[in-house]
Amino acid sequence: MSSPRGIQRIARSEGVEKFIEALEMDGGVIITDFTDPATVAQANAEVKPWIEQQKNSQGAKVGALSGNTRTVTRLIMRSPTVRESFYADPLYQSLCSHFLSLTTTTWYGSAPQTSTSPPLLSIAIAFDIPPGTPAQGLHRDDKNHHARHAPATAYAPHRDVLLGLFVPGCATARANGATRVVPGSHLWGDGRPDFGLGAEVVDAEMEVGEAFVMLGSLYHGGGAYEEGGGSGESRTVYAMFSCTGVHRQEEVSFLSYPVEEVRTYSGVVRERLGWRQSEPNLGWVDLKSPEFLLQA
């Protein structure tokens, strides 16, 4: 069931509840006054040198990434503006808490124990997509977590394990491959999706300063950026995803066992400690399975 309104565009002053309603109904929402052009320009200036350094040199291609798309990983460290002005944004963080925090009561004997698990950052990464890039296949980003979805007519709490934030570094439109989204598809099941009939695919077109928030179960994908389309400048997008806090190990193996130690362990133990990535796209370092760090 897709919303006849497509993707709603909402200002902060309308309050967090409006954003929650829009996400529950459509699976995504545009924040019209997320930030301002000066802050976006600052993020662009911080990230551009890293983009230049990546020029077509990316060894590993990430899942759906196509053409000459360049990526900047470790964005939390590389761009203080992305970190503190975008990722730490109070509205985005409130939405993360709403959709991803888990509070559960269990029993210790006959005493109730209630605990809360806050969300985690799953990844912060920049995509820089030049003209001549074909459209991505429409997909759900929670494929990485092997999420499964029962078909539903209304949103139920904790249906999602991921909440994404896309902040464009330039105005995005169909001509430069704005993200295509399928409003309402977060309520679909796991069967083969039918994008032809009844499903409305819309372009999440944005001005600089706007941002798109999306549930991990929403079908979406980068649009085609034809040669000669748009301004000719690449389309840069800062993408941040939060996941539920329970999608991790009980013991933080990477802080508990130094790499020199792990080098002496057998293959199966290294793998169980997380030194081999989970397919697709989880547990990597700079888009590569971390096994390369174990080579002496």
Ligand SMILES: O=C(O)CCC(=O)C(=O)O
């Ligand atoms: O390029 C975009 O707008 C979206 C990218 C995306 O969805 C992905 O790489 O998973």
Ligand SMILES: [Fe+2]
């Ligand atoms: Fe995606």
